[in-house]
Amino acid sequence: MQTSFTLAQLADPEVASSEKILRSCVHCGFCTATCPTYVLLGDELDSPRGRIYLIKDMLEGGGPASEEVTLHIDRCLSCLACMTTCPSGVDYMHLVDHARSHIEKTYRRPIHDRLSRSLLAAILPYPARFRAAIVAAWFGRPFAPLVRRIPGLARFAAMLDLAPAKLPPRGASDRPGVFPAKGERKGRVALLRGCAQSVLDPGINDAAIRLLTRAGIEVVLAEGEACCGALVHHMGRTEESHAAARRNIDAWTRKIEGEGLNAILVTTSGCGTTIKDYGFMLRHDADYAGKAARVSALAKDVSEYVETIDLGEPVAIARPTVAYHAACSLQHGQQVKTAPKTLLASAGFEVREPVDAHLCCGSAGTYNMLQPEISRRLRARKVANIEATGAAIVAAGNIGCLTQIAAGTHMPAVHTVELLDWAYGGPRPEELA
Ligand code: SF4
Ligand code: SF4
Numbered sequence: 001m002q003t004s005f006t007l008a009q010l011a012d013p014e015v016a017s018s019e020k021i022l023r024s025c026v027h028c029g030f031c032t033a034t035c036p037t038y039v040l041l042g043d044e045l046d047s048p049r050g051r052i053y054l055i056k057d058m059l060e061g062g063g064p065a066s067e068e069v070t071l072h073i074d075r076c077l078s079c080l081a082c083m084t085t086c087p088s089g090v091d092y093m094h095l096v097d098h099a100r101s102h103i104e105k106t107y108r109r110p111i112h113d114r115l116s117r118s119l120l121a122a123i124l125p126y127p128a129r130f131r132a133a134i135v136a137a138w139f140g141r142p143f144a145p146l147v148r149r150i151p152g153l154a155r156f157a158a159m160l161d162l163a164p165a166k167l168p169p170r171g172a173s174d175r176p177g178v179f180p181a182k183g184e185r186k187g188r189v190a191l192l193r194g195c196a197q198s199v200l201d202p203g204i205n206d207a208a209i210r211l212l213t214r215a216g217i218e219v220v221l222a223e224g225e226a227c228c229g230a231l232v233h234h235m236g237r238t239e240e241s242h243a244a245a246r247r248n249i250d251a252w253t254r255k256i257e258g259e260g261l262n263a264i265l266v267t268t269s270g271c272g273t274t275i276k277d278y279g280f281m282l283r284h285d286a287d288y289a290g291k292a293a294r295v296s297a298l299a300k301d302v303s304e305y306v307e308t309i310d311l312g313e314p315v316a317i318a319r320p321t322v323a324y325h326a327a328c329s330l331q332h333g334q335q336v337k338t339a340p341k342t343l344l345a346s347a348g349f350e351v352r353e354p355v356d357a358h359l360c361c362g363s364a365g366t367y368n369m370l371q372p373e374i375s376r377r378l379r380a381r382k383v384a385n386i387e388a389t390g391a392a393i394v395a396a397g398n399i400g401c402l403t404q405i406a407a408g409t410h411m412p413a414v415h416t417v418e419l420l421d422w423a424y425g426g427p428r429p430e431e432l433a
Helices: 013-024 030-034 036-041 048-061 067-074 081-085 092-106 111-123 127-149 154-162 196-200 203-214 238-257 269-275 289-298 302-306 328-333 339-346 372-387 399-406 416-423
Strands: 177-179 187-191 217-221 263-266 299-301 322-324 393-396 413-415
Touching: 013 048, 013 092, 030 036, 030 048, 030 081, 036 372, 048 067, 048 092, 067 092, 081 092, 081 328, 111 127, 111 154, 127 154, 127 196, 154 372, 177 203, 187 203, 196 203, 196 399, 203 217, 203 302, 203 416, 238 269, 238 289, 263 269, 263 289, 263 302, 269 299, 269 328, 289 299, 299 302, 302 339, 302 416, 322 339, 339 416, 372 399, 393 399, 393 416, 399 413, 413 416
Parallel strands: 187 217, 187 263, 263 299, 322 393, 393 413
Antiparallel strands: 177 217
16 A cells, blocks of 8 residues: 655654555455454445555544544454454554554544543553442443433443443452462463453452462462553553553563563453553663563463463363354454364363354453444344354353353353363352352
């Protein structure tokens, strides 16, 4: 694709980086077939190629983002299916990140839009606030149908709908600490505690800790670590996401330079994709570029790491058949495609794959609250495909997908690592009780 940036524009390293990405697109359109919003809406401007053109015009023009560009970029799920499909290797992820940041800085959104986005950014990354917000949502839930009918408030109704009916008790992984290996220590890893997952399902990290320590891996939950920054990053709030990245890099660097770490593990693949990107996000920060690159190099999805260690022999239990849902952040963002399925099969589970496994379930961080209509349609499609497998339960490696899918089906939805923990001697996951 030809571009026409001025030399002055290209002096900005973010513009220079996006210009390279734009030039790599040959506008062949292969990506349109696997883009969930194009598949649903059939509008070229809601396809990757259409968005790339919109971003090019916006960045070349250099002025404030328009309402039209904002509409179509907001509808993008950042699912990155287009990157998996693209034969030219177009780095759409960093291009759309730049576009979102430009929109956030230059476009004045309508009041209800600003309010809902600010609310999500102020609550979701902070477990105590998120817990309090869920309790408040229980009281608001009976009014959700009424709220939905008020113009501009559909998002608030979606937030009420998605609030879980009950909150699990805090888990062992709720605070910083060290979980020693059982028997001889064969490795030492940090595990991200994270934000929303630690409130919605602390049992996931508890299961990861049991599985790892039984296999001889010491697990560290670092002091000072918190939300990875992904939620605000996808809203274009770059300064907030970079601040979150620096805080976590400091926390893990103390551990790396102390007793050392073999890996930094993540059980929420949406967060994993962002932590693996810290090196890129902070590449122009002289104080953090090196440390960020080191953290990104150590970051792994829990399934990637578990595949490299000896779990021993699975125990004898009656195993349900599993429909494996591949989270976009895992299959497209991190290109981790086989490890979870291989691990489940080795643990004795019969694994079935839904059709259209490459298409997003509509969760996508805060997308299911900010774009409730498209999200609902994507969930209905995904749930129908999962149920058509005839499996008894559904497994995934991302809390966002698990929450989204569970809201549309009666099938129990569990994290892959909870099934592995169960199969190798841990307790049966609560969801299967
Ligand atoms: S498949 Fe790649 S090169 Fe082709 S239009 Fe899409 S992004 Fe551009
Ligand atoms: S990230 Fe997903 S929704 Fe966005 S353009 Fe690419 S395929 Fe479409």
